[in-house]
Amino acid sequence: MTRHFTKDHEWIEVANGIGTVGITDYAQHALGDVVYVELPAVGKALVQKQEAAVVESVKAASDVFSPADGAVTGVNGGLADEPARLNGDPEGEAWMFRISLAKPEQVEALMDEAAYKTFCEGLG
Amino acid sequence: MQNPAPDIPLNHTPLDTLHRELGAKIVSFAGYAMPVQYPAGVMKEHLHTRRAAGLFDVSHMGQVLLHGDADAALEALTPADISALPRDRMRYTQFTTETGGIIDDLMVTRRAPAMLQLVVNAGGKAEDLNHLSAHLTSGVEIEYLADQALLALQGPQAAAVLARYVPGIDRMPFMTGMSAPLLGAPAYITRSGYTGEDGYEISIPNENAEPVARTLLSQAEVMPIGLGARDSLRLEACMCLYGHDIDQSTTPVEANLAWSIGKRRREQGGFKGAETIRRQLADPPARLRVALLPADRTPARDGTPILDAGGAVVGTVTSGGFSPSLDRPVAMGYVPTHLAFPGTELTLSVRGKPLAAKVVRMPFVPTRYFRG
Numbered sequence: 001m002t003r004h005f006t007k008d009h010e011w012i013e014v015a016n017g018i019g020t021v022g023i024t025d026y027a028q029h030a031l032g033d034v035v036y037v038e039l040p041a042v043g044k045a046l047v048q049k050q051e052a053a054v055v056e057s058v059k060a061a062s063d064v065f066s067p068a069d070g071a072v073t074g075v076n077g078g079l080a081d082e083p084a085r086l087n088g089d090p091e092g093e094a095w096m097f098r099i100s101l102a103k104p105e106q107v108e109a110l111m112d113e114a115a116y117k118t119f120c121e122g123l124g
Numbered sequence: 125m126q127n128p129a130p131d132i133p134l135n136h137t138p139l140d141t142l143h144r145e146l147g148a149k150i151v152s153f154a155g156y157a158m159p160v161q162y163p164a165g166v167m168k169e170h171l172h173t174r175r176a177a178g179l180f181d182v183s184h185m186g187q188v189l190l191h192g193d194a195d196a197a198l199e200a201l202t203p204a205d206i207s208a209l210p211r212d213r214m215r216y217t218q219f220t221t222e223t224g225g226i227i228d229d230l231m232v233t234r235r236a237p238a239m240l241q242l243v244v245n246a247g248g249k250a251e252d253l254n255h256l257s258a259h260l261t262s263g264v265e266i267e268y269l270a271d272q273a274l275l276a277l278q279g280p281q282a283a284a285v286l287a288r289y290v291p292g293i294d295r296m297p298f299m300t301g302m303s304a305p306l307l308g309a310p311a312y313i314t315r316s317g318y319t320g321e322d323g324y325e326i327s328i329p330n331e332n333a334e335p336v337a338r339t340l341l342s343q344a345e346v347m348p349i350g351l352g353a354r355d356s357l358r359l360e361a362c363m364c365l366y367g368h369d370i371d372q373s374t375t376p377v378e379a380n381l382a383w384s385i386g387k388r389r390r391e392q393g394g395f396k397g398a399e400t401i402r403r404q405l406a407d408p409p410a411r412l413r414v415a416l417l418p419a420d421r422t423p424a425r426d427g428t429p430i431l432d433a434g435g436a437v438v439g440t441v442t443s444g445g446f447s448p449s450l451d452r453p454v455a456m457g458y459v460p461t462h463l464a465f466p467g468t469e470l471t472l473s474v475r476g477k478p479l480a481a482k483v484v485r486m487p488f489v490p491t492r493y494f495r496g
Contacts, residue, residue, distance in 0.1 A: 032149075032352065033167040035446040036421055036453070038475075054475070056423050058166040058446045059352045080421075 004067065004107050005116035008049075011091060012067040014107055022095040023055065023064060023086065026120050032057040034086040039075040040097055046070055048106055053096055055086060068106040070099030137183035138273045138333040146348050154246035156184040159350040166352035170448040173319060173357055174489070177279035178349035179340050182318075186249030187269040187327055188242040188256070189235070194264040198232065198240065201259055203376060203395045205386025209234045212301045214314055216384050218376050219255060224397030224404070225372035226379070228252050229364060233301045233314055241301075241312070243274070243325070245366045273333035278323030278357075280492060281345040286313075286324055289339070297496030298322070307336050318354065320361025320491040353448075360447050362415050362456060362486035368426055369413060369442040369456055377404035378458065380413045380486070411439065412464040415488060416455040416472070419480040423453040424472040430457050431471040431478070438463060441472065447488055454488045455481070 003013045009027035012019045028034065036056040046052045046066035053064040075097045079085060085094045101107065111119060134157040137143075143150065148159030159181065161169060172178055190198065195207045204217035214233035218226045228248035233241040244252045249268075256266050277286055283294035290304045293313065301314035309332030317323040328336055340346050355365070364370045370379045375397065377385075382405060389395060390405055418424055423446050430439035444455030455472070463470065468483040 032161055033165050035167075036423055038422070056446070058170070058356050058448065059160070061423065061425055 003113060004110035005113065005119075006065065006067050006110055007119065008065050010064060010067050012107055012110070014101065014104065017101055017104065018073060019068060019070065019099050019101050019107060020095050021052070021067060021097050021099065023090050024116070025090055028087050028090045031055060031062060032059065034083045037079045037083045037086060037096070039077070039080065040072045042072050042074060044072045046072060046099055048103075055083075064096065066099065067110060068099065068104075069102040071102075072097055073100050074098040135184070137181055138330040139181045139183065139337055142334055142337055143181065143348075148348070148350060151351070153351055154184055156246060158184060159348070161350040161352045162348050164347065166350070166356060167448050169347060169349045169353035170356050172347045173279045173321060173349055173353060174449055175280070176345040176347070177277060177281040177285055177323075177343075178319075178353070179337060179346050180276040180278065180349050180354055181273075181337070182276050182325070182354075183273040183330075183333065184246035185274055186242075186244040186246065186252060187272050187274060188244065188249075188253070189267040189269060190240040190242065190256075190260070191265040191267060192238055192263045194240050194260060197260045197264055199389070200395055201255065202230075202232075203385040203389045203398070203401060204232060205388050206232060206240070208386070208388070211235075211237060214299050214301055214316060218370070218381065218384070219252060220376065220395060220397040220401070221372055222396050224375040224377075224400030226366070226370045226374060226376065227255060227372065229366055229370060231314075231316060235301065235303070235312060241327075248366060269327070271330050272327050273330050275326045275328070275333065275337060275340070276317055276319075276323060277326065277340060277346070278317045278319040278321045278349075279345075280322060282321070282323040283494065285340065285343050285345050288343070293324070294494075295496070298493035307332070307339055309336060311336075315494065318361075318363055319357040320363070320487060320489060321357075322492050322494045356445055356448060359443050359445055359454060359456070360449055360487065360489040361491060362488060364413075365443055374413075374458070375401055375404060375409065377401055378409045378411055378413065408461050410461060411458045412461050413442070413456060414459055414464050414483045415486045416441070416444075416457055416470065416481045417484045417488075418453045418455065418472060419482070421452060422474050422477075422479055424455045424474050424479060424481070428455070428457075429473040430459055430481075431473055432463060433469065433471075435471070437473075438470075449489050459483070
């Protein structure tokens with residue numbers, strides 16, 4: 001199972017047509033202390049590169065974009081109660097939402113882990 | 125989330141090397157490369173300042189000396205009572221426009237009978253200097269202190285820490301200042317700040333800034349604090365941030381800063397915007413800056429519309445974020461005066477969703493100044 005990454009620092013991992021989405025460690029580090037997470041409603045249709053969720057640190061609000069088109073099948077509801085978990089394990093237990101992929105090929109076109117690593121290094 | 129904007133050439137404070145060594149995240153602020161946070165993060169930095177002591181580099185702010193008899197000239201530009209200001213005492217005031225708006229807010233300290241020190245915002249200093257030079261009478265010399273750094277040591281342990289190096293400075297009252305040697309550097313120290321805590325602002329020559337900062341940071345109580353926590357601390361204290369809570373479209377009365385207007389000045393006027401400001405002091409203005417407490421955990425940021433009970437937009441949030449001390453969001457904004465009473469229920473429209481909020485008394489977190 002491979003994981004893909006967007007230039008906006010979201011990750012997506014697909015299993016059986018369902019993509020699990022979160023933000024990367026680079027993203028949580030850039031955001032700082034997360035104090036609020038707004039997750040999409042289950043069933044909501046998301047569009048690639050469109051706003052899907054909101055993550056707020058003490059200082060600022062940031063949009064999380066959907067890495068692909070699809071309907072939301074589930075959310076990590078615990079994050080709303082404990083938003084700071086996003087600073088702990090954003091690429092693991094602090095995943096954000098799941099979508100049933102409408103166009104799986106959109107994911108294949110994203111960066112793989114090596115490409116994303118190079119991309120982040122280029123950001124300095 | 126979006127990528128950061130590309131770098132542009134920036135000014136650097138004398139503590140730039142130290143910030144980077146401490147692992148600060150550097151951002152562009154008012155033309156300066158400034159630490160927004162250190163590895164501890166905004167939350168820990170904020171709480172540490174409230175609990176112990178934090179050291180802030182605020183060298184980007186403008187430090188100006190007015191030499192000569194500048195009292196009358198400065199009174200023409202601000203509503204503060206300057207002529208009654210004793211030596212080594214300071215006041216908070218605003219440069220006002222002809223219509224009562226605010227060009228910048230500043231601190232004024234009388235360092236000597238014929239020498240006033242102004243501390244102005246980084247973003248406003250060029251405009252402030254032009255404003256001063258255009259209006260100050262002949263015989264007043266304006267000196268911009270480009271070679272002075274400004275450090276802030278804030279928090280309940282600040283006095284105990286600084287008294288190790290400047291004996292007796294823990295007895296100096298809030299809003300006073302004194303010249304004193306600090307670790308061999310000629311310093312001018314005021315008991316003031318932008319956090320709501322007890323603390324000091326220390327003006328010292330650039331070349332002394334780093335050794336002084338290193339020594340203060342070597343004390344167990346002291347942690348370096350970035351602009352992120354500086355903003356959340358001042359928000360909890362309901363202090364205004366220029367360009368957000370106050371600007372040329374807001375008057376000191378609307379901004380709930382009437383306390384900073386001298387009694388004699390209210391009666392006599394004689395400052396820019398006096399007509400509007402005196403009228404608003406007599407008959408309350410149409411709107412007021414208030415503190416707002418959202419009911420749930422959704423932060424309401426700058427620009428969030430404020431709605432009345434009928435759903436009509438009646439104002440805007442001017443500063444909003446998360447309060448680490450209260451562990452909940454807090455905000456400030458302008459509302460019609462009849463809706464400005466504590467307890468008034470309002471609605472904030474965050475990303476189109478209605479969010480209940482209540483007007484509360486300022487500040488969110490009680491101030492802890494040392495008044496002697």
